[in-house]
Amino acid sequence: MRKENEVMKQILDFANSEDRVRAVMLNGSRVNPNAPKDIMQDYDIVFFITDIEDLSYKIDQSWISAFGELVIMQQNDFEDGAYIFLMQFKDGIRIDLSFQDIRRIEESVREDTLSKILLNKDDIELKLPRPNDSSHYVLKPSKKEFDELLNEAWWIQTYVAKGIWRDELPLAKYMFDVILMDCIRKLLSWYIGENHKWNVNVGKCGKWFKGYLSDEIYNDFISIYPTIDYEEMWQSLFRAGKFIRRIGEPLAEPLGYSYPIKDDINVTEYITKIKELPKDAKEFR
Structure with missing residues (x-):
């Protein structure tokens, strides 16, 4: 070389x-x-x-x-x-x-x-x-950017849940691995940015996250990445929701924004119902 x-x-x-x-x-x-x-x-x-x-x-x-x-x-x-x-x-x-x-x-x-x-x-x-x-520093989000990202992070979970229930693995994986994980990475970059007074570069796709997070939070983050096993994907999806709440709530306060707790609760309840729905269900209960 x-x-x-x-x-x-x-x-x-x-x-x-x-x-x-x-x-x-x-x-x-x-x-x-x-x-x-x-x-x-x-x-x-x-x-x-x-x-x-x-x-x-x-x-x-x-x-x-x-x-x-x-x-x-x-x-x-x-x-x-x-x-x-x-x-x-x-x-x-x-x-x-x-x-x-x-x-x-x-x-x-x-x-x-x-x-x-x-x-x-x-x-x-x-x-x-x-x-x-x-x-290359992480930029502080506007209220509109913050609200839109959190809305997307919760909205897209309904697609993931539907894809798992239908046995549509390519769709479920794309919605989870690409759309949802991009939202989480962006949220986490803002969390790090706030903790470093917006004077920090987390690298492309958050490649330097590990150096800016506690071992506990970093391990919690990487545990979200799912496999192709549907049961593991369900568990990862619920962990993702908990992680979004863990990072989003304390981040919203210093920014002066509101965390969408109603979306959090409603979507969590909704995807829980989908998980419990029989594969041959003819109606949603």
Whole structure:
């Protein structure tokens, strides 16, 4: 596996050899002083280029071989004309290399506080703060955002319960694993944000939750993830409700919002009835 200095040299050597590449920026976890360091860290690189309308880098992709042998690559486009190559190499190195218009460099460096300029051929004057993850902090929710999330967290449980009762596993799993768990992760990120005065970055999809929660709360959270066994899914669903209440009620108070206890009680009672409903039931009692 290549060392960091080897990868950075390859990136800068390539940039220096390409006249269209006028500046290079590193961002993401490798700039974040608070991010855990390990061999799986990506290299998030931005090439600021002239003539963004010239698509030669996209049309002829032979240049990629300069960075190693690919496992797989994904290329995506952005609305502003920028584009990115997500490249996983066989030696374990991953480089996410985006190409942006050089005319947007000042705007780009302001968008992400985890940015470091590695190359500036034209000595463009740029004011970058010391790298920090403030632009990735959890944002305090508005009352509307809080109310909508809690409403969704309880509403979607009726879908999960119905899917289990009907033996519609793909539907039940999607509603639980994706929709409901996304709600819980968002709620938990707000809980952590409030406890850290909204100066905290919990990472993509809450990947750093473990470092910000007590062992008890974290273990309670991960116990919610269900299997494909319906009985275990029912137990996980009821644990999810208890967890939402455990996190949502104490969070609502300092925010000055109201926890939807009526929805909590009504939905819990409703899905309990579905669980107890015979599979051949002809009416709901």
